[in-house]
Amino acid sequence: MKRANFVATTAAASGVFALGFELPLKPRLAEAAEGAPAIRLQGFVRIAPDETVTIVSPQAEMGQGVATSIPMLVAEELDCDWARVRIESFPTVDKIYNNPAFGTMGTGGSSSVRGWYLPARKVGGQARAMLVAAAAAKFGVPATDLRTQNGVVYHDASSRKATYGELASAAAALTAPTDVTLKTADKFTIIGKPLRRLDLRDKVTGRAGFGIDVVVPGMLFAAIKQSPVFGGGVGRYEESSILKRPGVKKVVNLKSGVAVVADRYWRAKSALDAMAITWQDGANAALDETAIATAIAAGFSETALVAKKVGDPDAALASAAKVVTAEYHVPYLAHAPMEPMNCTASVTADRCEIWAPTQAPGPVVGVAARLTNLAPDKVTVNMTYLGGGFGRRFAMDFVQQAILLSQAAGAPVKVIWSREEDVQHDVYRPRSSTRIKAGLDASGKLVAWQQRIVSPSIANASPNAPNPPTKADSTSVEGSADKRYTIPNFIVDYVPKDFAVPVFYWRSVGNSQNGFFFESMLDEVAHAAGKDPYAFRKELVADKPRLLNVLEIAAKNGNWGKPLPKGSGRGIALHESFGSMVAEVAEVSVDAKNHLRVHRVSCAIDCGQVVNPNTVEAQVQSAVIYGLTAALFGRITINKGRVVQTNFTDYPMVRLAQAPHINVEIVKSAIAPTGVGEPGTPPIAPAVANAIFAATGKRIRTLPFVRAGFTA
Template identity: 45%
Template sequence: MKHDGQRPGKSSDAAMPTRRSFIQAGLGVGGAFTVVFGLPQIARYAQRHTQDAASTEVDIPPFIPNAVVQIDRDGHVSLTISQVEMGQGTYTSMPMLIAEELEIELSTITVKHAPPGDTLFGNALIGEQVTGGSTSVRAFYDPLRKVGATVREMLIAAAAKGWNVDAASCHAENGTVVHSPTMRKVGYGELIQIAASIPPPADVKLKMPSEFKLIGKAAKRLDTPEKLNGSAVYGIDVKLSGLKVATVSACPVLGGRLASVDPKNALAVRGVRQIVQLDNAVAVVADHMAAAKKGLAALSIIWEAGPNEATGIADIVAQLAVASETPGAVAVQRGDVAAALDSAATRVDAVYQMPFLSHAPMEPINCTVHVQEDSCEVWVGTQVVSRAQAAAAEASGLPLEKVTVHNHLVGGGFGRRLDVDSIHQAVQFAKQVAGPVKFIWTREEDIQHDIFRPYYYDRLSAGLDQSGVPLAFHHKVTGSSIIARWEPFKFKNGIDNDAVEGGSGPYDFANVLVDYVRHEPPAGLTTGWWRGVGFTHNAFIVECFIDELATTAGQDPVSYRRNLLKKDTRALAVLDLVAEKSGWGTPLPSGSGRGISIFNGFGMYMAQVAEVSVSTNGAVKVKRVTCALDAGTIINPDTVNAQVQGGVIFGLTAALYGEITIKNGKVEQSNFDTYRMLRINEAPLIDVNIIQSNESPGGMGEPGTSGIAPAVVNAIFAATGKRLRKLPIDSSLLAQGA
C-alpha cells in the first residue's frame, strides 16, 4: 500500500524526532487556537513498510500530525480524528480522553471526521488510517491524553503571562484557568491568541487514575441526540443538488461476467434516466430508489456464468478437507508435540468447521460519487478513508490529490467497510454519469456479494497424561488468508497472523504446535475481516476442544481451565468471577446446561458462561449469558456494557443461524428471511461484570462476539451430552433420538 509523506534516504529509531517535534500549535482557520500532534509509531511503520516492500530506507518526516484540536474564541473545542464512529462509541470515548486532561466538560467537544491520509491520521497499532481490530482507544489513549495535557499547560502559561504571575500558581478548571491565590478566572477562549505564541512544553504530567473525573465514569454518548432526532448523516443519507440514485446488480454467479443487457424496458420506467454497465455488473440510474429498483427488475440481462457455475459448498469444504491433510506453515511451536503425543496416556483428535459468514449491517453498502474532468468527489461511510481515496483515484484515473473523500457515520461496519470494492465499482459507474449519483446496493446485493468471513476447517490433537493434564496440543488452521490479500507485505513465511491468532488460547502448554494451511476458495468468492477477526474463529475451536479434554479427563470444565491458567492471574480472575456470577455448579432443570469459554485478546481478558435449554425437538434457547472481563482501564463503562451486549447478540446470531452457502456458483442467502438475525424474543439476559483495573486499556468492539459461540456449544453438551463441532448449530442433531 502506498504511504504518503515518505522520502528516500536513511533513518533509524535512534534518529527519531523528540516528542516536542510531534506537537505544533498556532492560530488556524477562523482564528481558532489549533494544536496538531503526531505519533512516532506511524513514522516507524511507514519506514518499516517501505523497507519491507521496496528494500529502500526512508527519512522520518520531521512532523507527522495525527489529530487536530481546535479551541475557538467561545471556548468550544473540536477534535478531528481518524477513527470512525460506527456504533461502537468512538466519538464519545476519544473526546473523553481529551476532556479529562484539558479540564473541560465533555459536552463542549465536537468531533469531526478526518480526511484521508495514512501518515496524517494513522492508527499506530495498525500503521494506517484504519478503524478496526478494537484498536481505537488502545492506539490513542496516551496520545490524546498527552495532547489534552499539552493544550492545558499552554493555556495556563498564556493566562500566567497575561497576569504576569508564576504559571505554577495557576490551574485549569472547567474550561477556565484559575489563579489560585486570587481566584481570578479567565476562559480558554480568551487565551487562544496568547497561547498560540507559546511553544508546546517538552513534557507534560498526566493525571493519576485517582485524579480522573471523566475516565471510568459513565458518560452520555455525544452522538445520541442527533441519531434520535434524525439529523445524523450516514453515507446513505447524503443529499446533493441534482443528485440521482442508482441501484446495482452484479453477476449472481460468483466470478461471472455481464454478457449483454437490453435497456429498453428499464428506460420505459418513469424516473429511470440511464443504464450503465461494467464487465461484471449493471446499474440503473434514476430520480429515486423506487424507480431505480423498478428499472433494474425490468432489465433484460444475460450473464456469462464463468467457471463457478457448477460449484457448491460441498465442493469447497471437500477441498479444504484435503488441504488440511497437507503440512502447514509453523506459527507457534514449543517443545516436541509429536513425541508428547506418542507418550500420552490418552489422545484426543477432532475436526472443527466454521462457515462463510456475511456482515449484513443495517446500513447496506452505498457510495455517492461525482466525477468531473479534473476531480472526483466521494461521500461514503468507510473504516478505511485513505484506502477509499486510493480506490477512487484508481477507478477514476485521476491523481490522488484530485480525489476528495467525505466520510460519514457508519451504520454498522463489522469489518465489511474495511474493503473498498464497492467504492471502486461506484466510481467506475459514476464516470458514465453526468452529475452526482448515489449508488445503493439492495439487501440482496449486499449479502450475496459480500466480502465473506472465511470458511475454516481445523484439525486438533491433544495428548493427556493419566491425570488428564495436556502434555501436547496441536491445532492446524486451514482457510483462506485475508492478510495476503488485504496487506500482502505482512503475509510472511506462509503465515496469516490473524488466522492463527489465539490458536492455542490463553493456555501455556509445555508442548504446543499451531500451524496454518492457506487454501483459497474459488475465484470470485472473496474473504475478509468479520467482527472479532481471528478470535471469533479460534476462540470457538480452542474452547470447545478444551471442553472435550475436560470431559475426557472426567473433570469440571471450570476446574480444568483453572488448573491450566495457574500462572495467569488476570485470566484466573475473570474465570473465577464468571463462575461465581453465573452460579456455576448449581442445579438446573433437565434439558438445560451451562457452558464456559475464556480468551485473551485485543489487550483484554473475557470469560463467558451461557445457560441454555434444549427442547425434545432440538430447539436451542439461550436463556442467560454471564460475562466477566478485565479490559484494563475503562474509559466509559456504559460503552463497555453496550459493546459486550451487542457483541454477544452478534455472535449468538452467527452461532445459531449464520451461514453462507453456495449452490451452482450462487450465494443461496439473500435477505433476513434466509440469513436470519436473532429476534427480540430470542435474546438472552446478558449480565456484564467488569473487573476494575489500572492496566492499559483493552479493546471492546469485538470481544463479546468471540467467546459466545463456544460457551453456547459447551452448554449444549452439558444439557444433552451431544458434542457439536460445526457451526451454525444444527438442531436436528440435538433432537431426542437423533
C-alpha cells in the same frame, strides 16, 4: 432537504469564524505532515468564546462509541468542562488523523482507543499548556503558579481566573509545547466514568447522517446487480426499453455488474429489476459445497505451515494415558450490517469528492486517485456515520462503484445495494475446519495438543501475497496458535485452501472460529479427564492472573456450579484477543422439541484501563449477540459458483425475543487500554455449545447450531 448531519456539521465548522484554535486548516495540516507538534491542536480542538469545546474524533463511528471515547481522552488532559464538549468528525483525510495502530486512517482491529490513548491525551495536554501559558502572560505570573479545572485557569494567590473561551484566541497564537506531563490514573475525572455518548440524541431523533442519507445537489441514484457467480461478468442486457422508463438516465456496464442510474432510487431499482440480464458465469460456475468440502478434507493430509510448536507433541501423544480426537467445522459468514453498502461520489475533470460510510478513509483516497487518475490531493473524503461495519466496510468495492458510476453519469451518484446484493456479494468470514488431538496424562493433566487448521486464507487473497505462502496466515490461526494455556507439548499448523469466494475480516477475524474450536475441544478434554470444565481451565491459567481473574468473575456471576433443572446447562469459555481477556458463562435450556433458549450470558472483560464503561458494556453485549447470531443461524453456502442465501429470511438474525440477558463485569485496571469491540465475540459460540452439552449430552462440532437440529 436535510443533509447528512455528521457531514453537514463538519462542513459548517470549517467555515466558522477563526477564533480559538480554529485556524486555516489545510495549510496547517500540510505542515503537520512534517511532524510539527502544535498542529495537532488545530486539527483536534477548537474552543469558542462561548466556552464550547469542539473535539474531533479521527475514527469511524460505526456504533462502538469512539466518537465519544476519543474526545474523552482529549478532554481529560485539557481539563475542560465535559458538559460544553461537542464532537465532530474529522474534516479531511490527513496524516495527523492516522490511526496510530495502522499508519493510515482506518477503524478496525479493536484499535481505536488502544492507538489513541496516549496521542489524544497529549493533544489535550498541549492545548491545556497553551491556555495556561496565555493566562500566565495575561496575569504576569509564572505558569507554574496556575491551575486548571473545568475550563477555567485559576491564579489562587491573587484570586484571579480566566476561562478557556477568554484565553483561546491568545493561546492559539502560541507554540504548542512538545513535552507535556500527562495525568496519573488517580487524577482522572473523565476517563473511567460511564459518560453518555454525544451522538445519541441525533440517533433517537432520526437526524444522524449515515452514508445512505447523503444528499448532494444534482445527485442521481444508482441500483446495481453484480454477477451471481464469483468472478463472472455481464453478458447481454436489453436497455432500450429501460431508458424509456421515468427518471432513468443511464444504464452502466461495470463489467462485473450492471447499474441503472436514475433521478430517484426506486426508479433506478425498479428499472433494474425489470431489465433482462444474462451473465457470463466464467470459470467458477461449478463450485459448490461438495467441491469445497472435498478440497478441505484433502488439505488435512497435505503439507502444512507450522504456526506454533512447543515441545514434542507427537511423542507426548504417543505416551499419553488418554487421547481425545475431534474435528470441528465452521461455515462462511456474511457481515450483514444494518446499513446496506452504499457510497456517493462526485467526479469532475479535476476533483473527486466522496461521501462514504467507510472504515478506511485513508485507503479510499488512494483507490479514488488511481481510478480517476487524479492526484491524491484532488480527492476529498467526507465521513458519515456507519450503520454497522464489523469489517465489511474496510472493503473498497462500493466506493469504486460510486466513482465509476459518477464518471459514467457525469453527475454525483449515490449507489445503494439491495440486501440481496449485500448477502450475495459480501467478502466473507472464511469457512474453516480443524482436527485436534489432545493428550492427557494419568492424572488427567493436559500434556499434548496437536491441531491442524484447513481454511481459505485472507492473506493469500492479497495480490502481493507470496505464492505459495511462506508462513501460516495469522488471521487463519489466531485464537488457536496464540492461546496462552500452559500445555507443555503443543502444535498448531495450517493448510491454506483457497476458493473463488472472496474472504475478509469479520468481527474478531480468526478468533471467531478458533475461539469456538479451542474452547469447545477443551471442554471435551475436561470431560474426558473427568474434571469440571471451569476447574480444568483454572489449572491451565494458574500462572496467568489476569486470565484467571476474568474466568473467576464470569464463573461467579454466571452461578457456575449451582443446580439447574433438567434440560438446562451452563457452559464456560475463556479467550484472549486484541489484547483483552474475556470469559463468558452461558446458561441455556433445551426442550423436548429441541428448542434452544440462551437465557443469560455473564461476561467478564479485562481490557486494561477502561475509558467509558457505558460503551465497553454495550460493546461486549454487542459482540455476544453478533457471535451468538452466527453460532445459532449463520451459514453462507455455495452452489453453482454463487451464494445460496439472499436476505434475512434465509440468513436469519437474533431478534429481541431470542436475545439473552447479558451481564458484563469490567475488571478495574490501570494498564494501558486494549481492544473492546471484538474480544467479546469469540467466547460465545463455545460457551453456548458447552452449555448445550451440559444440558443434553450432545456435543456440537459443526456450526451453526440449527444444523444439529435445534431451533431458536
